[in-house]
Structures are given as C-alpha cells and as structure tokens.
Amino acid sequence: MTENSGKNFFCYNNRKNSKKYIEDEIIPNLTDGIEIVYLNGKKVESEYNAEFISEALYKLKNYSQFPHLMKIRNGKLIDKSINNPFYNVLNVNKPKNELLTKINRFFELTEIKNVA
Template identity: 35%
Template sequence: MSVKQTGMLILHWVSVAIGVVGVLVVLPFVLPLILLLMGVSRIRARQSEQRYAAFLAQHEGAEFFCYTNRMTSRAFVEEHILSALDPHIHIIQLEGRKPISTFDETYISHMLHNIEQIGFPNVLKIVNGHVVDTSLHDEWYAILNQKRSPDVFLQALEAQLARLRKAKGDRIEL
C-alpha cells in the first residue's frame, strides 16, 4: 500500500470517528427534543379531537347542505335551491377545499374530511356525536344534464333529509 493510499485510509477513518463522536454527542440532546415534540403533537391532536367532539355535542341535530363552487352548479344552487331550503339547515359552500360557512372552518373541514358519501352536493346531520351524510351527486347531475325543474332536486333533497332525520347512530338506517 502506498503512502498516499495509507493517508487516504487514515483520513477516512478519522472522518468516520468524528462522525460517530458527533452523533454520540448530539444524540442525547436531539432524542429528548424529538420525544418532547412528539408528546406535544399528541397532546395537541387530543385537544383538537376534544374540541371537535364538543363542537359536535353543541350542535347535536344540526343539518347541513354542502355544495361546491363549480360554475355548472353554483349559480343554479344559489338561484333555485338555497332560498327553498328550510332556514334551520346550515349552508356550507366549498371554494376548492376551503369550506365557507357561519361555523369555524377547522370544525367544518374536519367534518367534511370524514364524510362517507363522496360527491357533492351533500347533506349532513350530527347524530349522537357523529356526522351522518348522504350524497346527492347522482340526483344533482341527472337534473342538470336533463334540464329538469329544481323542484325534482328539492324532492330528492327532502327525501334524503328525511332519511338523515331517522338516523339513530353514526349510520343511516335504510
């Protein structure tokens, strides 16, 4: 082995030793910090879930109508549907992924993130601390594509709301 190769080998092992020593020196400081941050994250997540559960309890029985801001449907909803809805039904408009309503965006986002029936418009109801929902997507686009009366959609909406009102737990009974 040449002197150059020996020098390179020594330099390599010195850098490895410095790296190992560096890790051993830093690890006692970094590991507790990581564990602390994980604990804080868990506490915040638990507090968030508790606040969401309190929101659901506070609004037990509340009904929601959620629609998107798609050009094909927004004008139709705002012109024909919203004025015909029962005043106690809360309106949620989705602008992209952002819910616009009279409620805190965090809770509404959480609620919409957990819906089971994907597709908008959607009706939701809080029952026993759970959100039950049903999509009106198929009915909606059948009416839009066939250029039918808004009354047909309103009848379908009322039928779905009646199903939600019969919900006993976190599932809709058929």
C-alpha cells in the first residue's frame, strides 16, 4: 500500500444508465492524477495494477454503490461513495460542477477543470 501513497482512483461500473454519462461527462473533466478504474462485471479494467485494485475494492469500508472514490495516504486506503451526489446530477439535474468539486475535495486537489 505504501508504494501507492498519494494515488487517487475514480471507480465506476457497467450500470447501463450511468456508464455513458460518466464516460462522456465526468471522466473528461477529472483533473490529472486520478486513475480510472472500470468494473466490467467482476473484471477490473484499469491501466493500474489489477491485482492491487481488486484487493483494494474488496477492502472498501464505505462502499454502498458506484461510482466510488479511493485514495491512498500514508499507506492507508481511504474510500468514499459518491453514488448519491452522482445520481443527483444524473437524475435531478444538479450542477455537474458540484460533483466535480466534491471529487477534487476528497482527493485534496485544488485544480478544477473549467467545465462548460
């Protein structure tokens, strides 16, 4: 875990009504330094070490549903579900910027991409 300290992960799955929106509207607006983890059923798709990601997902403490955020700080895995805020954007038309700000705050990233 220590060798991955400082890493940030945005995790989502193949749920039909959200996958396209995440890939079209959220991922392009994430700041650099956030690794994307896609769960295609039980198969982990990521440019990152799949074994590490699988183990990390298995150990999630605050898992409710996807999308989910994970970060590694001081050798510890910290995670947070953003399922509720995400679906407020998707279904209730809340501003996308609010969700992106929550993601950046969780990862302690100050830079926010300019979203039209």
